[in-house]
Amino acid sequence: MSGELSPIDKAKFVAAKKAVEYVEDGMRVGLGTGSTAAWMVRCLGEMVREDGLKIRGVPTSARTAALARDVGIDVVSLDEAKWLDLTIDGADEFDGEFNLIKGGGAALLQEKIVATASDRMVVISDVSKEVETLGAFPxxxxxxxxxxxxxxxxxxxxxxxxxxxxxxxxxxxxxxxxxxxxxxxxxxxxxxxxxxxxxxxxxxxxxxxxxxxNGLFVDICDTVVVGYGDGRVQVRDINENAVSEDRLEFVESENLFSDLGD
CATH class of the missing domain: 3.30.70.260 (ACT domain)
Known part of the structure; x- marks a missing residue:
């Protein structure tokens, strides 16, 4: 099934797959909204079902909440979680200082509240979202x-x-x-x-x-995970001033591809 993915979807998938490596058992995790974040939620659901991962997810929109429940993630409100260990979300644009434009999916208010209530924000993206200066995206x-x-x-x-x-x-x-x-x-x-x-x-x-x-996220993002259509993934950490690269292999039996509608 993975062979049917377009290069852009492959890039989104590998970024999401790499980002969920930050999630540990018992964490309270903010779940972003959008097409790239949907891959991440699916990956986490697979870890819950197949690896026994136990997390509490705080969604940033009604549609993310519905998807998270569908894949088996324990969904709670931010008031119930109180504070989050990690939020993983996408971005419409990001620059070299990890400033973001978000809100293409009309969920920017909940996304910003959840992200700022987290110890760490990880942004997942394909390389097309990287810009020298923000503003091309409305x-x-x-x-x-x-x-x-x-x-x-x-x-x-x-x-x-x-x-x-x-x-x-x-x-x-x-x-x-x-x-x-x-x-x-x-x-x-x-x-x-x-x-x-x-x-x-x-x-x-x-x-x-x-x-x-507003959809400007300034001084909120800590890590950007950038995916490429050939399976490469780059992790950039602003706090450690570090960049690392990896390559993820596509497994044809990935069942999370079978019913992804986003």
Whole structure:
């Protein structure tokens, strides 16, 4: 079955497979949202079923919670877990300082809460998500529905004073209607093209009334695991200033490929 995977899916899989090596018995683990994180959840489920791994998973979205339960992971809330040993999640972009843009899956609020409540955040990614400067991927900003157009206008006004290349914004839609997050909020996507100072942009955005949270993750990620389509995987650790490489073999009997719908 693994032979049917595209190179991009192979890259996501090997990154996820390598990242779950950080998970130990008894850990409380934050479970990210998105296509790459779905591979990770499947890998953890396989470890639970076949190796007897015992963990408690805190999902970052309703769809991750459903997948985790389906594969046999014990799902608890963050309030039940209180603090996490590790969070593994994907990213829409990451730079050389491990700053991230997240929120392409509209789960940025729960993702940021869970990540900051963890001793360690490991990001899993394929190499296409690596950039010199953040901003090519639209920056998601979660806003409350009340007065969202006013909030959007305030965001646009704020962008005039920041080091960004583009200033176009758009309300994220779900078909013909505005998208709602798990918390019942909207997402405004900022098409900035280049973000010169991610920390400044993140701080200023969160001062605007109506903004709940933004998709810039600054000083949160500790480790990035980058997968390649040929099975290579690179682990970069910002705390140890270390880079290591490995190659993972694909096993044709991997049953976690059989029903992965993400």
């Amino acid at each position: 920056l998601p900003v979660e806003v409350i529905p009340f007065g969202w157009q006013t909030t959007k206008a305030l965001i646009e006004e704020m962008l005039d004073s920041l080091d960004v290349l583009g200033q176009t914004t758009s309300l994220r839609m779900n078909g013909a209607a505005p998208l709602f997050t798990d918390e019942g909020n909207h997402i405004v996507d900022l098409h900035l093209n280049r973000i010169g100072n991610a920390r400044q942009v993140a701080m200023v955005l969160n001062q605007i009334p109506g903004v709940v949270e």
